[in-house]
Amino acid sequence: MDSAHLPGDPPVEISLRRSGRARRYSLRVSALDGRVTLTLPRRGSLAEALAFARAREGWIRTALADRPGPESVGPGSAVPVEGRLLTVTPARIRAPRAEGGALLVPGDGAAAGRRVVAYIKLIARDRLVAASEAHAARLGRPFGRITLRDTRSRWGSCSPAGDLMYSWRLAMAPPEVLDYVAAHEVAHLAEMNHSPAFWAVVARLCPDHARHRAWLRREGGALHRYRFSD
Numbered sequence: 001m002d003s004a005h006l007p008g009d010p011p012v013e014i015s016l017r018r019s020g021r022a023r024r025y026s027l028r029v030s031a032l033d034g035r036v037t038l039t040l041p042r043r044g045s046l047a048e049a050l051a052f053a054r055a056r057e058g059w060i061r062t063a064l065a066d067r068p069g070p071e072s073v074g075p076g077s078a079v080p081v082e083g084r085l086l087t088v089t090p091a092r093i094r095a096p097r098a099e100g101g102a103l104l105v106p107g108d109g110a111a112a113g114r115r116v117v118a119y120i121k122l123i124a125r126d127r128l129v130a131a132s133e134a135h136a137a138r139l140g141r142p143f144g145r146i147t148l149r150d151t152r153s154r155w156g157s158c159s160p161a162g163d164l165m166y167s168w169r170l171a172m173a174p175p176e177v178l179d180y181v182a183a184h185e186v187a188h189l190a191e192m193n194h195s196p197a198f199w200a201v202v203a204r205l206c207p208d209h210a211r212h213r214a215w216l217r218r219e220g221g222a223l224h225r226y227r228f229s230d
Contacts, residue, residue: 004038004050006057012064014038014053016046025052029063030221036060072227073116075109079226081120082127083174088112095119117228124148124171124178131182132164135205141189152224155216156181158188169223173216180212 006012015037022041025048029036040049053060071077078085086103090112096105096119105115129146136143144163156166164185170178183206191198202209 004053006053006060008057008061012036012057012060016040016049018042018044025049027053027056027060029060029067034064034067036064068222068225070227071225072229073113075112077112079103079116080172080223082123082171083177088116113228120171121148121168124166124168127171127175127178128164128166128182131179132186135183135186136189138205139186139190139201141186143186143189155220156185158185158192160192162189172223172226173220176208177212177215180206180209181216183209184213 002016004014004016006014013036015035017037017039018041019039020042022039022044024041025044026039027036028039038049038053040046073079073088075088075090077088079088080086081098081103084098085101086098087101088109089102089104090107090109091104093104093106096103096115098104103116103119105112105119107115125146125148128148132143132146142162144159144161147163147165148168149165150169151165151167154167155170156164158164166181166185170181184202187198187201187205190201206212
């Protein structure tokens with residue numbers, strides 16, 4: 001991927017991306033890492049693209065300045081769990097649980113971050129296993145093992161052997177978004193590509209998939225802001 005720079009203080013690096021599907025120039029500022037990407041149609045003019053970016057320099061710098069930084073999770077923090085913001089609250093309990101608008105964690109809060117992430121991973125495995133099994137049954141295709149990771153470049157994947165990998169941070173998103181990602185990866189058991197045939201399978205498993213995919217593009221990067229180490 002080529003790059004260009006907007007001069008100024010500080011200069012802004014812009015990644016240039018050509019796409020056969022693009023019909024116009026577009027800019028995107030990643031909520032995850034602040035990367036600025038300028039997408040061009042396959043035959044688009046580089047000079048026109050850079051002029052497009054320069055004309056929107058104010059928007060780019062505002063978006064970069066407004067991008068939220070990392071947030072450490074501890075007592076009193078608000079963390080999203082299944083699409084709901086819960087306040088981390090130490091309590092005299094044996095295992096973390098959601099109660100009203102609180103996420104109760106055992107102890108005095110000294111290891112709250114580690115307990116919260118363990119709770120989120122447990123939910124992620126339960127929900128993703130159940131969703132994958134349900135979609136695979138509808139499709140009539142078995143899958144292999146399920147692995148959870150903290151991936152930044154993708155929310156899930158399906159290997160040629162039928163093994164599924166998911167980001168455990170999906171348990172922080174609304175349940176229907178997690179279900180869409182499971183449907184997306186299970187659909188690869190039938191179509192190991194992103195062809196129209198693949199998207200037809202996704203639509204059969206998850207009719208409202210476009211809305212949930214849009215949520216991930218718009219909000220998903222913010223889920224990586226949360227840091228759970230104490």
